[in-house]
Structures are given as structure tokens and as C-alpha cells.
Amino acid sequence: MYNKIMVPVDLAHLDPLAKALEVAADLARHYRAEVCYAGVTATAPSPLAHTPQEYQQKLDAFSKQQAAEHGQPVSARVVISHDPAADLDAVLVKAIEESGVDLVVMGTHLPRHLGILMPSHGGKVATHTDASILLVRP
Amino acid sequence: MKQDDAPVLTPGQDNTQIMGLDFHNPVFPLSALAILAFILYALVYPDAANSQLGAARGWSIEHFDWLFMIAGNFFVLFCLALIVLPLGRIRLGGAQARPEYSRLSWFAMLFAAGMGIGLMFWSVAEPVAYYTDWYGTPLNAAAGTAEGASAAMGATMFHWGLHPWAIYGVVGLSLAFFAYNRGLPLTLRSAFTPLLGRHTRGWIGHTIDIVAVLATIFGLATSLGFGASQAAGGLAYLFNIPNTLGTQIAIIVLVTVVALFSVWRGIDGGVKLFSNINMVIALALLLFVVITGGTLMFVNGLVSTTLDYVTHIVPLSNWIGREDTTWYHGWTVFYWAWWISWSPFVGMFIARVSRGRTVREFLTAVLLVPTLVTIVWMSAFGGNALSQSAAGVGELANGIGDVSLAMFHMLEQLPLTTLTSSLAILLVLIFFITSSDSGSLVIDNITAGGKTDAPRSQRVFWATLEGVIAGVLLYGGGSTALSALQAGAVATGLPFTLVLLVMCFSLALGLHQEQRKQRLAAA
Numbered sequence: 174m175y176n177k178i179m180v181p182v183d184l185a186h187l188d189p190l191a192k193a194l195e196v197a198a199d200l201a202r203h204y205r206a207e208v209c210y211a212g213v214t215a216t217a218p219s220p221l222a223h224t225p226q227e228y229q230q231k232l233d234a235f236s237k238q239q240a241a242e243h244g245q246p247v248s249a250r251v252v253i254s255h256d257p258a259a260d261l262d263a264v265l266v267k268a269i270e271e272s273g274v275d276l277v278v279m280g281t282h283l284p285r286h287l288g289i290l291m292p293s294h295g296g297k298v299a300t301h302t303d304a305s306i307l308l309v310r311p
Numbered sequence: 312m313k314q315d316d317a318p319v320l321t322p323g324q325d326n327t328q329i330m331g332l333d334f335h336n337p338v339f340p341l342s343a344l345a346i347l348a349f350i351l352y353a354l355v356y357p358d359a360a361n362s363q364l365g366a367a368r369g370w371s372i373e374h375f376d377w378l379f380m381i382a383g384n385f386f387v388l389f390c391l392a393l394i395v396l397p398l399g400r401i402r403l404g405g406a407q408a409r410p411e412y413s414r415l416s417w418f419a420m421l422f423a424a425g426m427g428i429g430l431m432f433w434s435v436a437e438p439v440a441y442y443t444d445w446y447g448t449p450l451n452a453a454a455g456t457a458e459g460a461s462a463a464m465g466a467t468m469f470h471w472g473l474h475p476w477a478i479y480g481v482v483g484l485s486l487a488f489f490a491y492n493r494g495l496p497l498t499l500r501s502a503f504t505p506l507l508g509r510h511t512r513g514w515i516g517h518t519i520d521i522v523a524v525l526a527t528i529f530g531l532a533t534s535l536g537f538g539a540s541q542a543a544g545g546l547a548y549l550f551n552i553p554n555t556l557g558t559q560i561a562i563i564v565l566v567t568v569v570a571l572f573s574v575w576r577g578i579d580g581g582v583k584l585f586s587n588i589n590m591v592i593a594l595a596l597l598l599f600v601v602i603t604g605g606t607l608m609f610v611n612g613l614v615s616t617t618l619d620y621v622t623h624i625v626p627l628s629n630w631i632g633r634e635d636t637t638w639y640h641g642w643t644v645f646y647w648a649w650w651i652s653w654s655p656f657v658g659m660f661i662a663r664v665s666r667g668r669t670v671r672e673f674l675t676a677v678l679l680v681p682t683l684v685t686i687v688w689m690s691a692f693g694g695n696a697l698s699q700s701a702a703g704v705g706e707l708a709n710g711i712g713d714v715s716l717a718m719f720h721m722l723e724q725l726p727l728t729t730l731t732s733s734l735a736i737l738l739v740l741i742f743f744i745t746s747s748d749s750g751s752l753v754i755d756n757i758t759a760g761g762k763t764d765a766p767r768s769q770r771v772f773w774a775t776l777e778g779v780i781a782g783v784l785l786y787g788g789g790s791t792a793l794s795a796l797q798a799g800a801v802a803t804g805l806p807f808t809l810v811l812l813v814m815c816f817s818l819a820l821g822l823h824q825e826q827r828k829q830r831l832a833a834a
Contacts, residue, residue: 216404216411216491216666217763220323223494224405255411255664256752257764259577 175200179209179250179274179304181265184231185221193280193309198243200278200307207246210236211268215257225253262297269302278307319509322496322761332769335760338517342524342758349529350780353795357788360795368798371805372644379647380630382808386477389815390674393484398822399671401829404491410667414676416583419590420664422681423745425479425657430471430688431739432541435707436717437470438463438693439700443710447638450626460697464616465623467693470643472620472682475650480677481811482658484670485818491666492825496761499523499655503813505820519810520757523655526803528773530653531750532780533797535743539563539781540790541715542739548719549732560782566740567778570747574770578664582748589741596734597691603725604695612690620686648804651811659756660749663763670822696721747777 180197182190201208214221214228222228229251236249250272254264269277279295299306327336334340353360372379393399402408410417440446441463444454449466452459485502495501500516507515539562540554547554573581601609633639665673699721700707706720722731751774758773759765784792 215763216408217497217663217761218318218322218490218494219762219764220321223318224491226405226407227494253411255579256577258767258770259575259581260579263580 175204175206175276175305177207177209177272177274178204178276178278179211179269179272180278181211181213181280182232182235184212184228184235189311190280192311193278194239196307196309197278198239198245200276201245202243205245206276207248208236208239208243209248209250209272209274210239211250211252211265211272213252213254213257213261213264215254225251262301265298266301269298269304274304276305276307277302278309281308281310318494319504320495320501320512320761322763324760325512326760326762331766333762333765334758334769335520338520338524338760339758341517342521342528345521345525346528346776346780349525349796349799350783353784353792354787357791357795361791361798364795364798364802367802368648371802372640372648375805375808376640376644377630378808379644379651379804380628382651382812383474383478383647384628386481386811386815387473387678389819390477390480390484390678393822394671394674394678398826399674400669401488401492401822401825402667402669403487403673404666406829408491408667410665412583412664415590416587417664418676418680419586420583420745420749421479421483421657421661421677422684423586423589423742424660424749425476425653425681426471426685430685431735431742432714432718433467433471434689434692434718435696435721436711436714437467438689438697439707439711439717440714441466441638442697442700445710446641447635449623449635449638449642451635451638455701460701461615461619462623463697464689464693465619466627466642468616468620468682468686468689469624469627470646471685471689473624473678474647476678476681478647478650478654478811479657479661480674481815481818482654483661483665483677484673485814486659486662487665487673488670488818488821488825490662490761493821497659497663497763498757498761499659499810501761502817505817505824506813522803522806524754524757526652526800526807527656527750527754528777528780529796529800530656531746532777532784533793533800535563535566535747535777536781536785536793537790537797538739538743539566539785542736544713544715545719545732545736545739548716549729549736556786559785562740563778563782563785566743566747567775570744570751570778571771571774573744573748574751574774575767578752582745582752585741585745585748589738589745592734592738592741596731596738597688599727599731600691600695600722600725603727604691608694608698609691612694613686616686616690616694645801648801648808651804651807652800652802654807654811655757656750656753659753663752663756692718692721695725699724747774751777 178197178201197208212232214225216225232249232251236247240247252264252268254260281295295308325335326333441448442459448454449462452462489495489501490497495504498520500511500519503511539559542562543554543558546552573585696707699705705724711717718735719732722728751770754773755765755770
């Protein structure tokens with residue numbers, strides 16, 4: 174039913190995402206789907222990575238670690254945003270369309286102070302894409 | 312990135328996270344406290360504040376005229392050298408990086424942040440002021456003569472051409488280089504890491520960042536306050552809308568609300584959008600003035616403005632044995648202090664949108680393109696104004712009584728006055744919006760320890776504060792309070808001149824190391 178599942182991740186705050194990651198892994202095994210881990214970063218240095226390349230390396234490492242746990246094929250997609258605090262929804266929607274995923278599994282309640290995936294994001298993303306969206310509350 | 316290579320600063324490393332906020336401690340709280348203190352000072356003792364802060368500004372201009380002049384010239388030569396030297400090939404963000412914005416949008420954003428409103432008012436008022444000896448004439452040229460007209464255009468170009476943009480170029484390039492090539496946070500202190508190392512994390516760094524925040528917010532807020540009274544003056548002149556405090560506050564509220572919308576939407580959805588709108592309207596107004604003012608005169612004007620600039624740039628850059636002290640202190644040195652006090656804001660914003668450009672491309676676009684655009688703009692607006700003044704046509708024949716109305720006096724002599732003047736007022740308002748939104752983003756960056764993804768509520772706070780400061784000062788202390796804080800902002804030009812000179816050294820060092828690293832990697 175689903176061939177490619179996307180999970181937006183915030184590498185700085187993985188704990189609240191644990192449930193969404195588990196759900197995505199279960200679904201991927203069930204449908205024999207690929208999991209695409211998407212991370213949004215600015216081009217300016219951030220606490221997590223000094224360059225987008227460094228961010229890509231970290232996301233790659235994270236995806237491989239996930240693959241080792243669930244055994245399905247994975248990919249890591251770095252989404253560049255000029256202004257992550259403002260256009261996160263827009264860049265995620267674009268990434269979903271470009272990467273041809275058919276299901277998005279999103280964690281919904283991340284630490285408010287980062288604003289990286291506030292509850293409203295899931296709803297906004299859902300209204301702007303054709304993909305199915307599964308919102309996972311922690 | 313290897314461990315021993317890791318930068319000494321990390322974005323947000325000294326941040327405090329409470330109540331959904333994420334800010335640098337102590338830069339955010341100390342900046343906020345200092346802002347509050349200065350506002351109270353200007354409101355409770357407007358006259359004392361005005362004379363004391365005015366004295367600070369006067370003192371720095373009077374005693375350090377030579378420093379401002381030498382530094383201004385040095386920045387131009389420094390930037391030109393980087394354009395021609397092999398160092399110019401270094402790309403911001405590394406060899407693989409690619410620009411994030413189209414050239415046109417990129418240019419629209421840096422121009423809107425850097426010049427904007429000032430150019431609107433002064434492109435008309437300044438040449439006429441020099442020509443009619445309103446406050447001294449450049450190089451003591453005789454007022455009202457052909458020689459005086461040529462010096463007037465040359466001097467106006469001198470103040471709006473290479474020199475201000477070299478100042479912005481130095482700051483912008485330093486911040487961009489240390490952020491994108493060295494992985495340092497996008498904040499002012501980062502430019503000093505090659506010299507100060509870990510100490511940039513301490514009080515030297517805090518002080519630089521806090522002064523930058525104060526200069527930016529007071530520069531923006533007082534410009535907004537004065538601009539609101541100027542725009543209200545324009546509305547009164549054109550449409551007989553009474554120029555009351557109410558009208559002025561309404562303008563401030565309107566600008567602030569739209570700027571809030573813009574910062575909320577972010578760089579792509581807000582700032583870029585308004586900068587592009589801005590450019591289109593400015594172009595329309597320019598074309599109109601060129602066509603109705605006389606195309607032939609304009610084409611001649613392009614040549615003569617350029618020649619006036621070229622022939623006067625060297626004598627005007629000189630600081631030794633000047634006989635026009637009144638003029639050169641009142642205009643040139645004041646402008647240099649003013650541009651330098653704006654440089655943390657404009658430089659940082661330019662840096663934010665310039666990843667992926669080479670050093671050469673960056674400086675060419677920041678230095679040469681705005682200068683060319685200013686020549687075009689000045690030939691049309693200043694040229695028309697001067698010829699009206701010389702021919703004794705309209706209000707400008709009597710010189711400039713009210714600076715904010717000079718633009719409308721000039722447009723009055725051309726067809727479709729109501730339409731073009733309305734367009735001019737609209738343009739002024741949009742210029743305010745583009746300065747206010749980009750300024751709020753910059754202050755937010757600095758006070759969030761260089762993080763570009765701090766919660767949106769923080770940038771909303773700064774944008775709101777700017778409008779509130781403008782409104783409160785206008786309401787509580789009138790133009791005296793505004794002048795006081797503006798003088799305070801300009802007075803930061805002196806310490807920042809030193810900061811910028813050190814920054815040049817630091818940048819040259821960084822670029823040199825980068826080049827060596829790339830050569831080693833290639834070998």
C-alpha cells in the first residue's frame with residue numbers, strides 16, 4: 174500500500190519522537206516500504222551542525238542507525254530552509270512532493286521552544302500535500 | 312569537521328531557554344534593560360538627554376573627523392583590493408556552495424535594507440541644499456553657480472556611493488565569511504575569533520553585540536519616528552490630512568503591523584516579497600521622472616553626475632587642511648558616523664542572504680552595483696531638482712525649507728503630481744517596512760546567540776518594540792526625545808569605527824588562511 178514513508182525528524186530533540194519513529198518502523202516492515210528521514214536545517218551554522226554538509230552526515234548516521242533497528246531500506250533527506258522558524262511547513266511540503274513519498278509519519282508534540290515541529294505543523298502540512306499524514310502523539 | 316578544528320563559538324551555546332523562549336544570556340536581558348533605561352532617560356529628561364547625547368555625537372565628530380575620514384577611505388580601498396586580488400575567488404560557504412537567491416532578489420533585499428528611505432528624501436534635498444548653501448557648501452564651492460552645481464552632485468554621490476557601501480561590505484563580508492566558512496554563529500562577535508579566540512565568548516563579545524543591538528534598534532526606531540512625521544507632512548501637503556500626533560502614530564502603527572506580518576512570514580514569504588515590491592515601485596517612479604523630466608537631460612545627467620563624482624571624490628576624501636569645516640563636519644563626517652552605526656544591521660542582513668557568492672561577486676554587488684544605481688537615481692531626482700532650483704522654477708527655487716517636502720516640491724513640477732506623490736509616499740512606507748522587518752531579524756539573531764531558528768515570538772517582540780519606541784518617544788517627548796536617541800545611535804559610530812578596522816584585519820587574516828587551506832587541499 175505504501176512504498177515510501179517520510180519521517181520528519183529534529184535531531185536536536187529525538188526523545189519526544191521515539192513513538193513516531195517506532196510507528197514508522199513498524200509500518201515500513203509491514204508494507205516493506207523505504208523510510209525517508211527528513212531533517213530541516215538553515216544554511217547558517219546551528220547548534221547541531223556548522224554546515225549543511227555536517228548536518229547531512231549526522232542525518233545519514235541517524236538513518237543508518239534506524240535501519241539497523243528495523244531492517245528496511247532508508248534514505249536521509251536534508252531540507253534546506255532560509256528561515257526555519259518561519260517556513261518549516263512550506264519546505265516540508267515541497268520535500269514531500271519532490272521525494273514522492275506516499276505516507277508521512279509526524280511526531281506532533283515537540284519542545285515548544287524549538288518550534289521545529291509544533292502541533293500545528295502536522296495539520297498545515299496535511300492540507301497542502303496529497304500524501305497521507307499520520308500524526309503520532311507522544 | 313575535526314575536533315581540533317572546531318570553532319570556539321557555537322550558535323546558542325550560552326542561551327537560556329524559558330517560557331518557550333530561547334535567547335542569549337546576558338546579551339538579550341542587558342540589551343532590553345539598556346533600551347528601557349535610554350527610553351526613560353529620553354522621556355523623563357528629554358532636554359538633558361538631547362544635549363548630552365548630542366554632545367557625545369558632536370564630540371566624536373569634532374575630535375575624530377580624521378579617524379572617520381581615514382577609515383572611510385580605507386574601507387573603500389580594502390574592498391576594491393579584495394575584488395581584484397586572487398582572494399576574491401574564495402566562495403562563501405565553501406567551493407561547493409551555491410547562491411540561495413536570484414541576483415535580482417538578492418540585490419533588491421540588500422538595497423532595500425541599506426539605503427531606502429534616506430535616498431528618497433535626500434536625493435532631492437541634498438543637492439539643492441549644497442547648491443543653495445543651506446548648511447555650507449562642499450569645498451566652499453560658490454553657491455548658485457555651475458561649479459556649485461557640479462560640486463553639489465559630486466558631494467551627494469560621495470555620501471551615497473562607494474563609501475557607505477564599502478562600510479556595509481566590510482561588515483557583511485566578515486560576518487558571512489566567519490559564519491559560512493568557519494562555522495561560527497551569525498553574530499558580530501564571531502568576526503573577532505581569529506584575534507581574540509575564546510575571549511569572544513566573554514564580555515568583549517557581549518559588549519560588541521549589545522552595542523550593535525542598541526545602535527540598530529535606536530537607529531531604526533528614531534528613523535521610523537522621524538519618517539512618520541515626514542510622511543504625515545507629505546500627506547498634509549498633498550491631501551490636506553491634518554498633520555497631528557494622531558496621524559503620525561497611525562502611520563507608525565500601520566508600518567509596524569505590516570512589518571510584523573512580514574517578519575512572521577520570514578525571509579522568503581515576507582522580507583523578499585516586500586523588497587521586490589519595493590524595487591518595482593521605485594523603478595516605476597524612476598522611469599516616470601526620467602521620461603517626464605526629459606530623457607535627453609537624464610542621459611546627459613548620467614555622464615555629468617559620474618564626472619562630478621569622479622572629479623570630486625579625491626578632494627572630498629581628503630581630511631587635511633580642509634577649509635569647509637562646517638560643511639564637512641556637518642555632512643561628511645556625520646554621514647560616515649551614521650553609516651557606521653547602521654553597519655551591524657545592514658552588514659548582518661546582507662550576510663544572512665549571501666551564502667554561495669564568491670568574495671569578488673559579493674563585493675562587486677555590494678559596492679559597485681548600488682553606486683551605479685545611485686548614479687542613475689541621483690541623475691534623475693537630483694538632476695531635476697537642481698535644474699528646477701537653478702531655473703527658479705517652483706518651491707525649490709527658494710532652496711529647501713522643509714527637507715521632507717523637497718521630494719514633493721520636485722514632483723510638483725512634473726505631470727500627474729498627485730499620482731506620483733502618492734506613489735512616493737507609498738514607497739517611503741514600504742522602505743520603512745523592509746528596514747523594520749530585516750532589522751528585527753538581525754536583532755533577533757544577535758540576541759539569540761547567532762541562532763537563526765529562535766522562536767518567532769522573539770522577532771515579533773523586537774519588531775513590536777521598535778514601533779512602540781518610535782510611538783512612545785513621539786508621544787512623550789516629541790522630536791527632542793527622538794533627536795536625543797538618534798544622536799546616541801550616531802555616537803556609537805565612533806567605537807564601531809575601531810571595531811570595523813579591527814574587523815578588516817581579522818577578515819584579511821581569515822581569508823589568507825582560507826586560501827592557504829584551499830591551496831594545500833588542491834596540491
